Amino acid sequence: MPEKSSSHLMLDDAIVAYYDELCAMTRRRGHQAATANEVVHELYVRLVDRRTPLEGKSSLRAFLRRACANLGIDRLRRDRFEFKLFSGSEEDALAVASDITAPDANIDLPRRLAILKRAIMDMSLQRRRVFLASRIGNLTSDEIAMRTGISRNMVDRHLRKAYLHCLDRLEEVL
Numbered sequence: 001m002p003e004k005s006s007s008h009l010m011l012d013d014a015i016v017a018y019y020d021e022l023c024a025m026t027r028r029r030g031h032q033a034a035t036a037n038e039v040v041h042e043l044y045v046r047l048v049d050r051r052t053p054l055e056g057k058s059s060l061r062a063f064l065r066r067a068c069a070n071l072g073i074d075r076l077r078r079d080r081f082e083f084k085l086f087s088g089s090e091e092d093a094l095a096v097a098s099d100i101t102a103p104d105a106n107i108d109l110p111r112r113l114a115i116l117k118r119a120i121m122d123m124s125l126q127r128r129r130v131f132l133a134s135r136i137g138n139l140t141s142d143e144i145a146m147r148t149g150i151s152r153n154m155v156d157r158h159l160r161k162a163y164l165h166c167l168d169r170l171e172e173v174l
Helices: 006-028 033-050 060-086 090-095 109-122 125-135 141-148 152-173
Strands: none
Touching (some): 006 033, 006 060, 033 060, 109 125, 125 141, 125 152
């Protein structure tokens, strides 16, 4: 077993000497007794793991009190966050939108893209230009109308028919 350093021995002695005081202080700051004990234990473990030099501290008691108070604040914040995170019902959880797609959603993706490419290439040149300007170029109907020299109503009609054409092609195959 490795020999303990003087800093480690000093920490052990300080925790033993101030344990009850640190727990009481943590309870006064809003923690339950068991949680206060956990905060003091966590303080000890963190200080041992970090091998924080304690010899240079002007007041070891004040240092431990401040560190324990900070850990207690961190614990309260984490507890509040977890309470907020897990306070809803199962229905609330299921209603939250997820950015994660289903595992099988991308299996058919290359085939769908090929179908869409063919559907786009089957459109008339004018309709294809309007569709690509809208989808790829992110242009508004007014901007497309100005650039192509056709009315906005005609642009909207082309877009509507292009979307329907793509949907029809996808539905035929799927």
